[in-house]
Structures are given as C-alpha cells and as structure tokens.
Amino acid sequence: MSLYTVNNVNQVTIGGLSATQLARQYGTPLQVFDVTMIRNQIQAFQKEFEDRGIRGIVSYASKAFSCKAIYQVVKQEHAHSDVVSGGEIATALAAGFPSTSLSFHGNNKSLAELNFAVQKGVGTIILDNFHELELLDQVLNENNTQIDVLLRVTPGVSAHTHSYIQTGQTDSKFGFDIDSGQALKAMRLSQNNPRIHLRGIHAHIGSQIFEVTGFKLEVKKLVNLLTNWSQKYQFTADILNIGGGFGIKYTHADDPLAPELLLGEILDELQVQYSKLGQPIPTIWIEPGRSIVGPAGFSLYTIGSRKDVPGLSPYVAVDGGMGDNIRPALYQADYEAVLAENPNQPPIETVRLAGKFCESGDILINHLPLPTTKTGDVLVMLATGAYGYSMASNYNRNPRPAVVFAENSQAQLVIQRETYADMIQNDLDY
Numbered sequence: 001m002s003l004y005t006v007n008n009v010n011q012v013t014i015g016g017l018s019a020t021q022l023a024r025q026y027g028t029p030l031q032v033f034d035v036t037m038i039r040n041q042i043q044a045f046q047k048e049f050e051d052r053g054i055r056g057i058v059s060y061a062s063k064a065f066s067c068k069a070i071y072q073v074v075k076q077e078h079a080h081s082d083v084v085s086g087g088e089i090a091t092a093l094a095a096g097f098p099s100t101s102l103s104f105h106g107n108n109k110s111l112a113e114l115n116f117a118v119q120k121g122v123g124t125i126i127l128d129n130f131h132e133l134e135l136l137d138q139v140l141n142e143n144n145t146q147i148d149v150l151l152r153v154t155p156g157v158s159a160h161t162h163s164y165i166q167t168g169q170t171d172s173k174f175g176f177d178i179d180s181g182q183a184l185k186a187m188r189l190s191q192n193n194p195r196i197h198l199r200g201i202h203a204h205i206g207s208q209i210f211e212v213t214g215f216k217l218e219v220k221k222l223v224n225l226l227t228n229w230s231q232k233y234q235f236t237a238d239i240l241n242i243g244g245g246f247g248i249k250y251t252h253a254d255d256p257l258a259p260e261l262l263l264g265e266i267l268d269e270l271q272v273q274y275s276k277l278g279q280p281i282p283t284i285w286i287e288p289g290r291s292i293v294g295p296a297g298f299s300l301y302t303i304g305s306r307k308d309v310p311g312l313s314p315y316v317a318v319d320g321g322m323g324d325n326i327r328p329a330l331y332q333a334d335y336e337a338v339l340a341e342n343p344n345q346p347p348i349e350t351v352r353l354a355g356k357f358c359e360s361g362d363i364l365i366n367h368l369p370l371p372t373t374k375t376g377d378v379l380v381m382l383a384t385g386a387y388g389y390s391m392a393s394n395y396n397r398n399p400r401p402a403v404v405f406a407e408n409s410q411a412q413l414v415i416q417r418e419t420y421a422d423m424i425q426n427d428l429d430y
C-alpha cells in the first residue's frame, strides 16, 4: 500500500489535485487533507458494526485534528465526536455539530468547562475522577438538570506503543482504577446520584496500536467488570466505549492491520464474550482519532537552504518544522516524504530534513532518501494528518500553516494561514 497517489504526469496528488498546484495556490507550509480518505475510514468502521449486526458509534477523537470543517465532515458521516476541552466544544458547536453527539473527556475538566458543557447540552460526560464527580454534581444542581455519563476506567492493560503516549495502564493519570476498587466506588456514587444517568464505561489503552492482543485483554476485563456490576449491583450498562488507538502506517516499515479489520477482530471477541454470558451486546463506541485523519493528511513544504557536512548526511531545510509537526522532536516519530514532482525517481543521497525553528532537534526526518533537489522544490510529507496541526505552536513566532480540504478534485481553504497580526493581537503594551 502506497502512502500517496500520482497523476498521469507523475505528480503527487491529494484529493485528485496536484500537490505542486496546491502549494502554488495556497503557499507553503501547507496542510492538506484528502477528505475522501477521511470519509472512507469512518464508513469502513461503521461497516464493521453493521456487518455483525452490532449497534456501534464511531466517535471521532477530535484532539487528533480539530477545526470547524472536520466536525462538519464527521457530522455528514453521522458520526459522533469526542472533545477534551471547552475549546474543542466551542469549535464543534461553531461548526453546527450536534451537542448531543459530543462526549467530553479529560482528567482535569474545570468547573467552567463542565458548566459550559452542561449548558450547551453536551451529550455525554466521560467522568474521570472523584474531584470531577463533585464538580459535576455542583454544576448539575446549579443548572437543575441531568446528564448522561460514562465512567472512564483503567483496565490495567498497556498496549505496545511509544511509552510517552501510553494510557490505560494502572499507573495512569486518567480514569478510575479497576483493580483497587476506585471504579466500583465511582459507579456506586454515580448510581446513587439522581442527576447522573450512568450509561456505561469507557477505557482507552493507548495509541498507534497494531496488535489486537491488548484490545482483547481490555474487552475481556471490561466485560467481566460489567458482568460483576450487573450481578452484584443491578447496574446494566447500555454503552461500552472501548476507546481509540488503532495504529496507522507512517512509513514503509509499518505494517498495521487496516484499522477497520482491527476493529472487526475486537468486535468478534466481544461477540464471543457476550454469547458465553448469553447476554446482548451493549452499544459499542469507538474513539478513533489518528486512524481517521492521519493517513489523509499531507504536509507541503518548500525546500530552502542546504548545508553539507563532510562525512555526514546533509541538512536540507524546509519552511516548516516542529511548529507545525512536533511529533518527530517529541516522540522521535518517523515519517516519509517525497518530492511533489516525479516522486518515484531513484534517490541519490540520504538527507536530514531540517525544519526552520531555532532548535538543533528540529529535524523532521533523520534519514530521508532523495533524488537531486534544489531550492524551491515542493516536498510532501506523508501521513501527517493526526496530532500535527492540532499540536502546532507559534514557536519563534512563526505563523501556523493554512489547512486545505481537497475532495473530488476541488480544494477549499478551511483554516487560514496565521498572520503576524494574528500572533500579535493578544499582546499588550507595557
């Protein structure tokens, strides 16, 4: 499976449009999304549920990439979205996303954020800790209302992934621990709170996961927990949210199962578990972020300076870097990149693709094989749609790039390039 497509004149294309042309039209650095790929992935997840007759909800984890346009695409695909801050809620609502299809996550939601969520009619609060339970109770009382809640539990399963991005193991800042009894206590408190409609539980075991084993352990543990709660405490869950984390192909060294096939295996396991119990499967929610927007995103850069270092690979610098994609610097994440024109030419050298930020560690790709390049060439970095723009910064007061959605050979600007004025507007004189 290739990470990019080309047209008949051997140019990289995104959503049917030439990357060179997009770079010319909108400037670089530029983030472009192939919207068809986003839609196809959401639909592929939905089909896995339908094929098995399981009620399922795809809740896009919008921390992976949040802006009005993406919530609009998610809404068009009849999916839900998970949000992790007042800012994500506000963006989704500004996009016309139905508040009832939002679920609100976070290990330290503020009173103001909970109040905002409740007043705006956010559908589900994913309760993370006892402090939040108190805040939520206060907010619900003050607003004289009720809300649906899922309890986030930590099943003690740690999936194989980069250690910085693991969640879900017992030693996690997120959620109620099952083994120590925190989860049970939270369930009892919620069950006894007339303003809380406890609908079920949630767990998330990590990110960029290729193996189904961790997920299978997770669902076994969750089903056991729910069985125990239903037998001993008459609590019947109608929602089981198994989180996100489906891994994607960033480079040719990655060979993940297609995310929907991974989901299929998890659903098969759930069917086995529930048929052993002789019980119906609750509605299953998933929260994929990376797998929905990651492969669909492309970063377009223009090559600028070059520095040759005797005996070592040269630095080839582009007009973006850690400000629009912190992942290589933060997680040592690997990516691939190709020239927008004739991407299949045989390489003549391996370069270090450097960003323009004032940090030696601002290297986007450490070993990038490239044909002859020159200043002004457009380079396309692949599979950058998840946690790139959403983690972008104004470091060195570089403006964040523009974002374009491309679909059926049409392009539309969905986030304007930041201007110097945008960055200065909140500064005050002294």
Ligand SMILES: Cc1ncc(COP(=O)(O)O)c(C=O)c1O
Pocket (backbone or CB within 6 Å): 061, 064, 082, 105, 167, 204, 206, 207, 208, 243, 244, 245, 246, 287, 288, 289, 290, 291, 386
């Ligand atoms: C609770 C929760 N749900 C969903 C996600 C999305 O994960 P991913 O982007 O790996 O699918 C995350 C991030 O890891 C998360 O913390």
Ligand SMILES: N[C@@H](CCCC[NH3+])C(=O)O
Pocket (backbone or CB within 6 Å): 063, 165, 167, 207, 327, 386, 387
């Ligand atoms: N930001 C991380 C993933 C974090 C997952 C959020 N729970 C990444 O770039 O891979």
